[in-house]
Amino acid sequence: DGGITQSPKYLFRKEGQNVTLSCEQNLNHDAMYWYRQDPGQGLRLIYYSQIVNDFQKGDIAEGYSVSREKKESFPLTVTSAQKNPTAFYLCASSIGSGQFNQPQHFGDGTRLSIL
């Protein structure tokens, strides 16, 4: 089945530690996105990538980093510089930047907490 796979489902971070959240899609989508959701709030864009080897900062990129070495994969690293990382992290993908009517589809998310 085609879809977006995020792992792990739950992740715990120690003080000063970097952690990496995985996002893989087999939908052949060009564009991929990372969002953060805090309780009772909407989704805020962290980073997005419209093509392999290229990505742009979203609204809340500080303390995060990404890479896009393969079309299928868009991992997110939460660095120690992110002082409030506890949140629900959602990865999404869509067909491509030229297809403006195409929606984004989401993975099941990763819940990150501080130990």
Next chain:
Amino acid sequence: QKEVEQNSGPLSVPEGAIASLNCTYSDRGSQSFFWYRQYSGKSPELIMSIYSNGDKEDGRFTAQLNKASQYVSLLIRDSQPSDSATYLCAVRKYGNKLVFGAGTILRVKS
């Protein structure tokens, strides 16, 4: 002013009634509009998209768009307890970025 605004609710409706969810947006250049449903603890799932002024129907769901007034709404007919969720409005401004509202909590009482 937030770019995309929704009433946080909760909106409570009896089973079988019509639920009306509203969303306003600030950028007149917005091109595409999406409604996502999010159950507690789960990820958002797309239920409707609309791009042109007017109504778009899909089963029990109707999306309505009025670009002149800068609002988009979602009607759910014959509401069921399984419709109880948070409904997120998302607006595409430029590129392929979406801006999300904070969501409206819907509770359907049996």
